[in-house]
Amino acid sequence: MVKVATGEQMREIDKYTIETLGIPGIVLMENAALSVVNQIISRGNFKSAVVFAGSGNNGGDGFAIARHLFNKGYDIKVFVLNNMSSIKGDAKINLDILFKMGVYVMEVSQKENLKFAEKSVKECDVIIDAIFGTGFKGEVRGITKDVIDIINGAKKYVVSVDIPSGVEADTGKVYGTCVKADLTITFQLPKIGLVVHPGLDMVGELIVSDIGIPQQAINTQDIKIVLNDQETASKCFLKREENTHKGTYGKALIIAGSRGMTGAAVMAATSCLRTGAGLVYLAVPDDVLNSVEGMALEVVKIGYSRFEDLYEHIANCDAIAIGPGMGQSEAAGSIISKVIEASHRPMVLDADALNFLSRNQDLLKFIKAPFIVTPHPGEMARLINATVEQVQSDRINVALEFAQRYKSITVLKGSRTIIASDKGVVINTTGNPGMATAGSGDVLTGIITGLLALGCEPLLAATGGVFLHGMAGDIAKEKNGEYGMIAGDIIKYIPEAIKKLQEK
Template structure:
């Protein structure tokens, strides 16, 4: 199922009119009919309910007027926030049709003294909103949220960014959202997902187009992917055939990151995992990483990698089937040169995570297409030279710009996590807020590395790893709660998720 952005929505409107001769007025009328049909199907005894439709000045408001016209027999009450002088042509057309049908229409900026309604249709802002909601709409949104009525949003709850699900200030909390033509990405990213509640797609007559719309083509994670890939290994499998992972991780104070990443690679099915860590960490690594191979690198007691360590691990870059680099490496300047040397020399698929991400800024276009980057939003903001708040509010746009220079796979920790490769974006369907805990990212990096080592293509391994990681967390919260969920809990549940598909 395709999911579109606000820009793609506007592009689809233009294609409908310019190439297929479908007018905006026709689409708006169809939208009104579909809104009315959906309301009738989901709410009983409308003739006994007080219905309110709150309309803005743009196309979203026009859809509200068109819906009112289609629901005329139920005597809906319309309030519009802006003067009709500000209405666009199509919106004005359905506003006038409502007048002709004798529907009660009032212009009111302040909703403070309204009677009680049973059903409210939110048609104020739609997909065009970005930034903070201003008055008078903000006041209306707050009023709607205080009502006990059922709220149905047109296209997307007013205040929610249709791309990112973000809102600034306030946003409508709907019980149902009727989306025109396609779901919007903002329906699936939090907090927009919560505000949208149940999303119903209305076919309003958009044409079927042969060529994709501009930008990234978004869709939800394919539930059939694990069923196709996570089948039981051949009965004559052996450890070298199950994939070899090299993990370069850890520094003094962050030894746990290396252990978590290494064990996650094993738990996801890799046959052999070799963990490279500074030698002074060896007593901890050797005692905890008993199923894997360890390669201590001389650090003269400093507790971090130095550029000279490259010579010790260079041959391992040829041995492995995948490389995980970054968890817990720290920020020492000497470590930076070590990391860059490893990345520049490795020809195998790489998962670049955590501390390694801070050192690749300026080198993005040089990374190979078998490379996987796994930043959270703060790390990503550093990589793209934007403030974190800007990335959080505009990550769809920022991702599109970033992918113009990066040919590999981006696993970006939006909520839920997104995986992007070759203009295809996958929105994960598992995971919860309990994953906001130290070490869970190290587990994810190791899981993806273990899957890639088993000859699963990096984009598919990334989507699978994210899904498995999230589902491992989802099946634990009934026992641990959200606050009590740890990275070790997730690590020790990975195999149970994979088992569901193997057996």
């Protein structure tokens, strides 16, 4: 998995590379500039560029980029958004070279200077944003805000250097004005703000460019956030041996459903089977058993009216899911409580199980088995007594703190689903807005439960399950588009997604 750094971690990596390993900063700057130039050249027949540069190393990257493009025959104009006398170090070296080469450089520190900058933007082919780097925090103000408004209004191809100016590298937060790029080239490692919303929405296409920082330098930082990937998910699906049977591939018990909500139960059970579990038992209340008998023919159905009806199945299964469509009655709460207290098998707690736990949080401290919670933002808000807005504004830390407090694996659903555990955080990279549809979460519960039944360790089941779920949704999008996608479409394409993972 690819590591995802904070701004501070990246600065420490740079520092170690320069001061301990002895690779000069200007060499890294040159490598960074060349990587941007090569990406620009590969993307179109551009002949002119405007570079907006700040006074730090991000601006220094911009100066070096301008030099290389000038050497390749581009018409180049550079606008510096700070007092040029404040520019120091490697950035100053690259700025001085531009002056000696005769490249057009103009300081834009007053509104009167904006007119020519705006005219130049209208006439250029590509805009290069090298204003703020990973150290930026807060809100863009003053002349820089005016410049960014010009960039965003120009309808030109925009390239951001390392990070779009206005995005906070550590959080992805954007306060007001921010460059909306078509392409962002970040250096050595992606930054958190580039891979979570709302910063992600400003990035466009993301390229992670190796600028020659040794792995030894990266290893000096204890980076615990990574991107989910196909290679990791593929570990869930080993080649099946010839001499095996359904018992080889695990028994899953899914306790779900209630009057009017049998669909949630059936979707969870079906997706569990589609993921590869050998036997899936679906336990529903007695009064809806007849309703599900004709659905999901391959699933074994169990009716229950009391906990004792489930005990034998709990003892004999390999994995349990509980919650989808159970409702919030007193009877449902009693079953949820007793199953959670009794089980020694890995569990997935979803939907109404989470709603029950939000009112009975002490129960979380007494769970004996490894467990995975799969809340959407509303359910997570109830679990931690917060608002949805508070959850969404700090998704990584919310999920991580919950996972650490209750020793759970926490899957905070949504665009760029977060999987948190005591080992750190995984940010998912699959899925699309078409999956924002009723039942999609039930499908995910079934997938993760199926992987647990197959014998995957809980963290792998969660990360692999989330990736597979999004991948199946992406295949559904390719086939039919986002509008009109239903949860059943995701189930339909689980086998094709698994096949792709195995090919990898």
